[in-house]
Amino acid sequence: MVDVFDLVIVGAGPAGLEAARSAFAPGRRIAVVDDNPRPGGQIWRHDPTQDPPRAFRSLWDHLDSSGTRFLCSHRLVAFESGPTLVLESPTGTRRIRGERLLFACGARELFLPFPGWTLPGVYGAGGLQALAKGGLPVAGRTVVLAGSGPLLLASAVTLLRHGARVEAIIEQAPTGEVARFLALLPRWPLQTLAALALIRRLIRVPYWRGVWVSGARGRDRLCEVEVTDGRTNRILPCEALGTGYGLVPNIEAPNLLGCKLTGSLHPAVAVDSQGETSLPGIYAAGEVTGIGGVGRARLQGALAGVAAMGETQRIHGLLGRARHANAYVGHLAQHFRLREPVRRLAGPATVVCRCEDAALGPAHGTSPVDPRALRLLTRIGMGHCQGRICLHALAETRPEPFLREWLARPRPPLFPTRLETLAGLGDGTNPVPPT
Ligand SMILES: Cc1cc2nc3c(=O)[nH]c(=O)nc-3n(C[C@H](O)[C@H](O)[C@H](O)COP(=O)(O)OP(=O)(O)OC[C@H]3O[C@@H](n4cnc5c(N)ncnc54)[C@H](O)[C@@H]3O)c2cc1C
Structure with missing residues (x-):
C-alpha cells in the first residue's frame, strides 16, 4: 500500500520543519520523514539535559497541532516509479508518495584522514557534540577540537555545557582569513548574533588559528595530538579529539532521483531561486543545496514550502531575504577554505x-x-x-573531479537495508515519469 500526500518532506531539520510550517494549510496532507527518532535535525538534536531551543519550540508548537504527519525513525532508502519513496523503519518497510517532494536532508561532516585518526578517542567534531547530547559522559575529560569552520565553536559550547574541559580550538584558517570573515559578518545580522553568542561562551577557551592537527597518538587510545603550523610542532595532551573540516551536502537521494548537481568538489543540489530542482515538482532546501548555516536553511525551507504549494504571493515576500542569505554560502566557503x-x-x-x-x-x-x-x-x-x-x-x-564520476552512476539502495526491503524493491530504474 502507498500513502499519498500533497507534500512529502525528507528531513526534519530546520529547513524541513520550516518548509512544513510554511506549506501548511487546513486540509493539506503533509508528511515529514526523518531517520532520527525525534525531529530537529543536526542543530536541534534532542538533548535530555537541556530545554529545547526557543526557535525549535515555536516551530514545533505550530507543527504539533497542525496535523502534519511525522515519520521519525524512517529512512528513505530507495525510489520506485512515481516517484514512490521506499522507507525503512525499525518495524518494517513502507511506501509513500507526494504530489510534491522536498529534499531537506542536510549535510554531514567532512573528515580528512591523518596519521592516528582511527584511534579510539578521535571523533568527528559534530559527532562528539551529538554523542555528548545523547549521553556520552564527557564531564572532566580534556578535549581538543580541530579542523575548520564555525561548527568547532558550536561543538565546544555543547561540550563545555556537559562539563568537558576544552583545551583549545584548532582552526586551520589563518588569522587574516578569520578576521576578514568576521569583518564582513555584520552583513548577516542573524549569523552575527549567533557568532557573538558562541564567542561569549568561549571567552576562556584558546582559539588558535593557522594551525592543524598533523597526528594523533596513544597506545590503545588517544592521549595526545601533534599540532603544527607547517614549521613548528607542538604536543597537546588530551583524552578526546573532535575533528571536522566543514560540511558536505547529503545529495545522495536527490542525485539518485536524477536532480542536477552543482559544484565540483563536494556537489550540492542545484535549485532555482524558489528552491525547485531540475526536476519539476521536486524541491530542495537547506544544507543539501549548499553550506550556509541554520538561518539560511530556515529561510530556504520557508520559501521552498510555499513555492511547492504554488503560493505566489508569499514567495515574493521571501525571495530577497533568501537571495541575501544565499550569499553567506560563498562568504563561509571563501574564508574557511582548506589549505594545501x-x-x-x-x-x-x-x-x-x-x-x-x-x-x-x-x-x-x-x-x-x-x-x-x-x-x-x-x-x-x-x-x-x-x-x-x-x-x-x-x-x-x-586533482581530477573525482566525485563527479562517482556520482554520475548512483545505484539504489541509498543505505544498507534489510534483505526483506531489497527483495520487495520494484525495478527503480526510472522513478521519475518523463515530462
Ligand atoms: C553533526 C553536525 C552537528 C551540527 N551542529 C550544529 C550546531 O550545533 N550549531 C549550528 O549552528 N549548526 C550545526 N550544524 C550545521 C547544521 O547542519 C545546520 O546549520 C542546520 O542544522 C541545517 O539544517 P538542515 O535542515 O538543512 O539540515 P539538518 O539539520 O542536517 O537536517 C536534515 C535531516 O534529514 C535527515 N535525513 C537525511 N537523509 C535522510 C534520509 N535518506 N532519510 C531520512 N532522513 C534523512 C537527517 O538525519 C537530518 O535529521 C551541524 C551539522 C552537523 C553535520
Whole structure:
C-alpha cells in the first residue's frame, strides 16, 4: 500500500520543519520523514539535559497541532516509479508518495584522514557534540577540537555545557582569513548574533588559528595530538579529539532521483531561486543545496514550502531575504577554505576508508586514478557508509573531479537495508515519469 500526500518532506531539520510550517494549510496532507527518532535535525538534536531551543519550540508548537504527519525513525532508502519513496523503519518497510517532494536532508561532516585518526578517542567534531547530547559522559575529560569552520565553536559550547574541559580550538584558517570573515559578518545580522553568542561562551577557551592537527597518538587510545603550523610542532595532551573540516551536502537521494548537481568538489543540489530542482515538482532546501548555516536553511525551507504549494504571493515576500542569505554560502566557503598541507596529511599507509580498513595506497599522490578501478583494487568506498566519508576525503586530495564520476552512476539502495526491503524493491530504474 502507498500513502499519498500533497507534500512529502525528507528531513526534519530546520529547513524541513520550516518548509512544513510554511506549506501548511487546513486540509493539506503533509508528511515529514526523518531517520532520527525525534525531529530537529543536526542543530536541534534532542538533548535530555537541556530545554529545547526557543526557535525549535515555536516551530514545533505550530507543527504539533497542525496535523502534519511525522515519520521519525524512517529512512528513505530507495525510489520506485512515481516517484514512490521506499522507507525503512525499525518495524518494517513502507511506501509513500507526494504530489510534491522536498529534499531537506542536510549535510554531514567532512573528515580528512591523518596519521592516528582511527584511534579510539578521535571523533568527528559534530559527532562528539551529538554523542555528548545523547549521553556520552564527557564531564572532566580534556578535549581538543580541530579542523575548520564555525561548527568547532558550536561543538565546544555543547561540550563545555556537559562539563568537558576544552583545551583549545584548532582552526586551520589563518588569522587574516578569520578576521576578514568576521569583518564582513555584520552583513548577516542573524549569523552575527549567533557568532557573538558562541564567542561569549568561549571567552576562556584558546582559539588558535593557522594551525592543524598533523597526528594523533596513544597506545590503545588517544592521549595526545601533534599540532603544527607547517614549521613548528607542538604536543597537546588530551583524552578526546573532535575533528571536522566543514560540511558536505547529503545529495545522495536527490542525485539518485536524477536532480542536477552543482559544484565540483563536494556537489550540492542545484535549485532555482524558489528552491525547485531540475526536476519539476521536486524541491530542495537547506544544507543539501549548499553550506550556509541554520538561518539560511530556515529561510530556504520557508520559501521552498510555499513555492511547492504554488503560493505566489508569499514567495515574493521571501525571495530577497533568501537571495541575501544565499550569499553567506560563498562568504563561509571563501574564508574557511582548506589549505594545501591540511589536504595532504594522509600518507600511503593511512587508512582512508574506515568501513573496509583500506589505506590510501594507489590513491596517494597526484597521478590520475579511475574511481572504479580504485574501488575494485582497494575496496575504498565499498563499505557500510558507501563512500559517504572516504570518497569526500579522497576528493580533497585528488586533482581530477573525482566525485563527479562517482556520482554520475548512483545505484539504489541509498543505505544498507534489510534483505526483506531489497527483495520487495520494484525495478527503480526510472522513478521519475518523463515530462
Ligand atoms: C553533526 C553536525 C552537528 C551540527 N551542529 C550544529 C550546531 O550545533 N550549531 C549550528 O549552528 N549548526 C550545526 N550544524 C550545521 C547544521 O547542519 C545546520 O546549520 C542546520 O542544522 C541545517 O539544517 P538542515 O535542515 O538543512 O539540515 P539538518 O539539520 O542536517 O537536517 C536534515 C535531516 O534529514 C535527515 N535525513 C537525511 N537523509 C535522510 C534520509 N535518506 N532519510 C531520512 N532522513 C534523512 C537527517 O538525519 C537530518 O535529521 C551541524 C551539522 C552537523 C553535520
